[in-house]
Amino acid sequence: MKKKYIHLYLTGLLLLSVACTGNFRDYNTDLSGITDDDLIIDDNGYGIRLGIIQQGLYFNYDYGKGKNWPFQLTQNLNADMFSGYMHDAKPLLGGSHNSDYNMQDGWNSAMWTHMYSYVFPQIYQSENATRNTQPALFGVTKILKVEAMHRVTDYYGPIIYKNFANAANHYRPDTQKDVYYEFFNELDSAVVALGGYIEEKPDANEFARFDILLDGNYSSWMKFANSLRLRLAMRLASVAPDKARAEVEKIKKNGYGVLETVTENVAVSTQSGYTNPLGELNLVWNETYMSAPMESILTGYDDPRVEAYFKSCTDVKFKNEYRGIRQGTCFAHNHYAGLSKLSVTQSTDAPLMTASEIWFLRAEAALRGWTDEDEETCYRNGVMTSFRQWGVDGVEKYLQSELTATDFIDTYDEENNIEARCKVSPKWNQQDDKETKLEKIITQKWIAMFPEGCEAWAEQRRTGYPRLFPVRFNHSKNGCIDTEIMVRRLNFPGTLQTEDPEQYLALVEALNGEDHGGTRLWWDTGNNNLE
Structure with missing residues (x-):
């Protein structure tokens, strides 16, 4: 890492070690830095929130502390590597870290911390702001909510979802099964809201200037919703095949279809200031x-x-x-x-x-x-x-x-x-x-x-596909990650154990397993059940 970025990287690790990991307890203190004045200028209120959410998916939003190291911690040093796509050529931390299952909490907490500190508060506020007055933007918010949060549950398993900002229910975590079933409910709401609005105003495109994922057309967001439903339905193919098949049937009955052509990709555009x-x-x-x-x-x-x-x-x-x-391989060279x-x-x-x-x-x-x-x-x-x-x-x-x-x-x-x-x-x-x-x-x-x-x-x-290479050295704590089975999830943020032990214990209970990288998620059955 170049020297001029070292201070940003270390600052990021420090922030992750002390940041509030349970921002669902007080969503009004979210860290996005958006002011009330920002929200009223040129009718920007809805669009600014949705813009933050869109940039937060592939995290690259500058809150005054740099905007590239969060992505490195949120995705690149875990999912991008564990997927078999990439590896760093530098011997970070002397060569032993996530690569050889010496799991680094300061790295692995990032997805949780950034989503709950920056992105989910904006989703929550956007839902409340649009629910009764802006059906199309409400539908878009619901789709973005599912896209954002399925990435979080697919890292950790149980998350705080239905009870986000709900003190009455003590911010109770949801099991991954409950989260996934709620995802489908959210997509149902999105489809109803968008479908009715398109029928009423087929040429409406007021969201277009804020849309950095698609082309601004609400029909494209309907295709995204259907495609997202298909992605999540197939995730349940082994653990809940009847539910998965029922969700596929819903797509068949929706007249908007799914993404099909080479131009119908969902990506965070770099045309309006976002950098990859x-x-x-x-x-x-x-x-x-x-x-x-x-x-x-x-x-x-x-x-x-x-x-x-x-x-x-x-x-x-x-x-x-x-x-x-x-x-x-724990290399310590360049x-x-x-x-x-x-x-x-x-x-x-x-x-x-x-x-x-x-x-x-x-x-x-x-x-x-x-x-x-x-x-x-x-x-x-x-x-x-x-x-x-x-x-x-x-x-x-x-x-x-x-x-x-x-x-x-x-x-x-x-x-x-x-x-x-x-x-x-x-x-x-x-x-x-x-x-x-x-x-x-x-x-x-x-x-x-x-x-x-x-x-x-x-x-x-x-x-289990493609068949990846196992690590040569496995330095997981107490051998909790099997070399051949490989890492299955990320631990919950370590700070939860000290800052909010009650919440931590509730999450572990919802996980129904030990809080380490060898515990399978609910949809991860180890059997593809094709017959």
Whole structure:
């Protein structure tokens, strides 16, 4: 990390160690820094709040303390790495940290702290401000609420959701099952509010100037709502298949459809002042590099998207090659600094959901017999849409390829070498069993969702695909994280145990397991239940 950023990084860690992790107890003291005057200028009240929420999803909002280190802690040093996407080439903390399951509370508390200190208070206030007077913005708020908070529950499990700011109910946490079921209720409310408004005012676009995720059209937000419902429904495919299938049926009955074309992606736009924090970490801090699984799968498949995702090595020994870093090797050197960095820049839109992801969700739904679509057609459409999204040619050749992942050969330490774990190829074979087909679907979805590590990590945990490399060294506390099963969740913030032990104990009770990284979440069953 460059010296001029060290003070910001350390300040961030300090703030996370002392910040109130339970801002739901007094939402009026949220830390967003928005004044009443800001809210009334040029009718900005609704839009400013929604703007904060949108930027908070892929965290890059400056509250006066810098705006890139929060993202690094919130996402990059956990989900982006645990998903198998990226790794830092620098030996942070001497080489032992989240990478080898020496879990760092100052890093892992960030998603909780920032969502409850900055984002959820704005969601709460936006709901209250729009519920009875602005149905379209109320619907948009509900969609953003689900998009924001499913990322939080997918990190930790139980969260404070239905009882946020509810002193009468003692801010009681919800189990993850209750949270997910409430997500679907929220999406129901969003669809009703937006649908009625569109029918009444089909050409209305008053939200357009505040919309930094889509095109400002309320019909696009309806597609987002349906697509989000599909994402969350498939998350429950093993743990609650009847509920999941019922939610898929709701999408069929909604006339607005889901994201389908290459232009229908949900991403935080950099056209109006937002800058992509991953680009800053990549180009200025020099801390985001290709992972070993990415190298193994993309180079093994001879996948042309590798050139869109990553830069070739600057190390002359590996000129024009794409080489990555294996997680959990505890290296204490800088020999990987010349390997493949990301192609993401500060001006790259930050992706939250792509049409290709939705095609792969449709492929899985078809595979499970929940729709009458053809799983191969959906699978092929997912790959083709991803290729088009990245402006890459050769998709038909790729879809006929029977290449598989390559073994990982470390560029510095042969002790880190490991045989390829991913054995499926891109080619769809109708004769394959359902589990093999699912592995192909999820592996291609994992490739297509890059670089959005939150969703990739969640789906990898749910399905076990793609097959990632285990850490070489496992320094989890008391061996609580299994090397082969890998990290399943993040601990609740450590400060909760001292600042609010009653709340902490309620969260652990709702988790129904020990508060460590080896405890599975509710939807994480370890079985894909395809039959």
